[in-house]
Amino acid sequence: MKNKIKDINDLLIKKYGIPPRSKIPPKPVDLLIATILSQNTNDKNSYKAFTNLKNNYADWESVSKLSTEQLEKEIRVAGLNKQKSKSIKKLLTTLKEEKGEITLDYLEEMKDQEVITELTKFKGIGIKTASCVLLFSMRRNICPVDTHVHRTLNRIGVVNTSTPDKTFKLLNNYLPDKIAHSIHTNLIKLGREICKPTNPKCSICPLLKICKFKSKNFEANRNYKKNNFLLLDSI
Numbered sequence: 001m002k003n004k005i006k007d008i009n010d011l012l013i014k015k016y017g018i019p020p021r022s023k024i025p026p027k028p029v030d031l032l033i034a035t036i037l038s039q040n041t042n043d044k045n046s047y048k049a050f051t052n053l054k055n056n057y058a059d060w061e062s063v064s065k066l067s068t069e070q071l072e073k074e075i076r077v078a079g080l081n082k083q084k085s086k087s088i089k090k091l092l093t094t095l096k097e098e099k100g101e102i103t104l105d106y107l108e109e110m111k112d113q114e115v116i117t118e119l120t121k122f123k124g125i126g127i128k129t130a131s132c133v134l135l136f137s138m139r140r141n142i143c144p145v146d147t148h149v150h151r152t153l154n155r156i157g158v159v160n161t162s163t164p165d166k167t168f169k170l171l172n173n174y175l176p177d178k179i180a181h182s183i184h185t186n187l188i189k190l191g192r193e194i195c196k197p198t199n200p201k202c203s204i205c206p207l208l209k210i211c212k213f214k215s216k217n218f219e220a221n222r223n224y225k226k227n228n229f230l231l232l233d234s235i
């Protein structure tokens with residue numbers, strides 16, 4: 001399995017290159033807020049909402065003191081603003097109450113599994129979001145599994161799992177060193193552009209030769225829109 005994962009990573013790098021990373025890793029709290037904003041919208045709109053908060057307020061402490069209406073207004077562009085403003089307020093106030101300040105810098109001392117256990121104690125934070133903190137903020141070799149990573153790995157035949165969290169466990173048990181960021185980012189690109197949920201564009205797929213998907217599709221239009229903007233490497 002380790003070799004197959006490595007082959008996939010190599011083929012994706014041939015197609016897409018090594019994905020660039022943010023020069024300065026985002027703070028874990030920034031990353032969690034950006035992730036809440038990104039639910040059910042595209043990366044560009046969540047980025048706009050995130051920069052509204054970062055540019056208009058001195059720190060997360062100030063954001064935590066906003067009225068619900070003010071916060072909803074600031075993040076409206078990301079959609080679901082009532083629900084998201086509640087989640088953001090809850091996260092910030094819980095951190096303040098439990099840790100005395102709005103920071104997650106103490107995670108740095110913890111092992112990967114401990115970080116996941118700690119973060120998933122917060123309401124609304126699941127394994128995917130916790131693993132994004134590990135990869136993007138803490139630069140650990142952990143590959144988060146979202147819907148694209150889950151779908152593509154199942155189609156290719158690396159795993160045969162029913163949920164992203166099961167795929168996460170299996171994938172990360174066998175993940176070769178130092179490839180988490182490239183395989184995560186490039187599988188998302190593949191899933192958005194080529195291996196789409198319906199009508200995958202198998203005829204132009206860089207993984208065609210190794211993919212075990214039984215219902216490959218060779219009828220789809222070969223054109224696709226490039227999608228290079230990734231929120232968590234841009235904040």
Ligand code: SF4
Pocket residue numbers: 152155156194195196200201202205206207208211212213216217
């Ligand atoms: S060959 Fe088709 S099903 Fe397999 S990974 Fe590529 S696009 Fe997806």
